Amino acid sequence: MTSMTATASRADELLRAMLGPNVRFRDGQLEAILATVDERARTLLVQRTGWGKSLVYFIATKIIREQGLGPALLISPLLSLMRNQVEGAERIGIRAARMDSDTVDAWDAIESRLAADEIDVLLVSPERLANDRFQTRTIPQIRLGLGLLVVDEAHCISDWGHDFRPDYRRLVRIVQGLPANVPMLATTATANNRVVADVQAQIGDALRVSRGPLTRDSLRLQAIRLPGQASRLAWLAQHLPGLPGSGIVYCLTTADCDRVAAWLRHNGIDAAAYHAQMPQGMSREALEQRLLKNEVKALVASVALGMGFDKPDLGFVVHYQRPGSLIAYYQQIGRAGRSVPEAYAVLLSGREDDEIQEYFIRHAFPGVEALTSVLGAVEAADTAISTAQLERKVNLRRGKLEQCLKFLEVDGAVAREGSKYFRTANPWNPDVTRFERVTATRHEELAAIQAFVDSRSCLMEFVAQALDDPHARPCGHCAVCRHGLLAVDIDQAIAQRAVEFLRRSHRVIEPRVRWGSTGLVGRTGNIAAELRASTGQALCMWGDAGWG
Structure with a gap:
């Protein structure tokens, strides 16, 4: 042998x-x-x-x-x-x-x-x-x-x-x-x-x-334009219970994950939010297990529940907002229909989609000014310098500072010794051309998925062509090929209830519990309970219904 x-x-x-x-x-x-x-x-x-x-x-x-x-x-x-x-x-x-x-x-x-x-x-x-x-x-x-x-x-x-x-x-x-x-x-x-x-x-x-070929015969694709959040919430309340099995509702922000999950529960649909900022005591693994065992109708999730998650009998994926590209969209709808003959992938597109995606595109790279500022601060330090020390020298939030350090470290401009950074001997110049080129590509991808929402040709073929799949062909199963799939109309009474829900859906603003590293002299560590601010509430959000 x-x-x-x-x-x-x-x-x-x-x-x-x-x-x-x-x-x-x-x-x-x-x-x-x-x-x-x-x-x-x-x-x-x-x-x-x-x-x-x-x-x-x-x-x-x-x-x-x-x-x-x-x-x-x-x-x-x-x-x-x-x-x-x-x-x-x-x-x-x-x-x-x-x-x-x-x-x-x-x-x-x-x-x-x-x-x-x-x-x-x-x-x-x-x-x-x-x-x-x-x-x-x-x-x-x-x-x-x-x-x-x-x-x-x-x-x-x-x-x-x-x-x-x-x-x-x-x-x-x-x-x-x-x-x-x-x-x-x-x-x-x-x-x-x-x-x-x-x-x-x-x-x-x-x-x-x-x-290999990228098309999935089991998936039933549909794209529905519903600009207002209240309309999309109403659509979910009407149609989610009738979708097969259990599934995932994707949102672009953690706030929307929490809000949509609360709305679904308010309408008697067993749903839970799933994202990277889960409250203490809430286990993402436990939520995954509930979905795997069909103990919940839907997880309302950010991209944290994406690549790698495998539930062969997942019955549907609904996008509450449009992803930033057809490639990301394909990755997410690919969670559904792996071992079942039919699963639904419904994209609901709203008026806030472009605003959110433009924010993501703008913040994908740290920016030349920020990178140069951080590198200068590291270079000026007499010895290796920590992130907390750098915070006191550059006018950047911790997340942006860590992003800059990550890019500079991968480029070889700085190196890490334990938790501290030092300047290497490697020359460094910002690759502005690369930043601009990738940003332009992101805008091209955004334009492609915008066109997808209004496409009058096969939706699966549209996605496969975007992925340069040489086997792309009409699927015969999507809403375009079948001249309709799920109902688009919404019950106006439910939509009005959604308006009222959004008006009451205040976003909690938690008070700071630790003094900032660049804060008052002599103030470090935890803030005493009697000195903390009260919990706040954001009374409105971008694109909410009825506030003007």
Whole structure:
């Protein structure tokens, strides 16, 4: 039996152990496993959401480990949403461990297990690559060397991608330093030709690209323009109960997540908000489990519930507001309809959409003035300087300051020693051309999804063409192809109730509990209870109903 035939046979056994005796590989899955295990190739997999990319790298990892080689290092931006994929991997005996901000207490034990060769795949966030401890203590524990590098959501490497993350730039240096016989598997569902070319240019000419069709036959797409928030709330109250199973309602802001979830509950619909700023005591994992078990009709979520979340029978995805690009839209609707014959993806477009997206575009990069100011402050310091010390020297909010430091660190202009930063000897000039080019691309993407809302051609084909899918074709299932899908009209009585709800939906403004680092002299730490401001309320919001 040849090596490749033996690998294919073993891969088939592992597939059945993971998913059941009657399951077969989808087109391209086995080929990707063989290329990784037998050819030690470096491959970029561009496959539709729900295709089974995690299955490929977990089976490849298992076979590589059975050959006596080192563990896999898996880099993913949303590890917390990969719990169910990891559970599937454990069914074939893969020993997985996760190192991120949620598992700090387990780091010592994980490093001991790595040293004892008791971990088959180590999952880390891209931010971990910049961590001193990870570089100097964790990686050296892998005594057999890496057996496989997996880069999940690889479009994040490219600043052309819809979800560019600066920490992914560090991956390029890691890949370039890998021995030639260490395979790499990079995966994404959302890379158009421009993103693919950029990833290839950064990773190197040896990177193979494997693309499959991106259309999803189970999805029923519809776009509805409802400018007022009250109209959209009324539509949700009327139509969400009739949608199949349970699903996700996406909002652009955390405030809207809270507001929409409260409105749905007010109308007897079991819904919960899900975002990165959950109140203390509210577990995102517990909410995910409720959705997975169909114990809730909908999670009203920000993008925090996106890439990596896998519920095969998710019945619908509704957008309360329009995403910033068709690529982000495709990523989110791809949560639905993976194992059911029919699922709905309804986009509700409102008048505030463009305002929110323009804000996101303006703040995607820190700005040349801010970057130059932060770099100057670091350079002027006699010794390494902390973020708190920098706050007293530059007129920037903490979030903007940390964004500047991240960009400067990835560009090599500053380096970190523990929690402090110092200027490196590397010359640095702001890449204004790149900032302008990417900003222009974001505006082009915004124009494309604006056109999508009013499209009179097949909606799925429209999305597939935006992703440069060579297999794009009319789907025959969307609201355009079928000349209608779900009702567009709303009950005016419900809409009026929504107006009243919005008038009462005040946004709580919590008082500051700690003195600012640039505040009054002699005032540090927590603010005494008797000195704190009272809780406030924002009495109106942009685009609310009835206030003028």
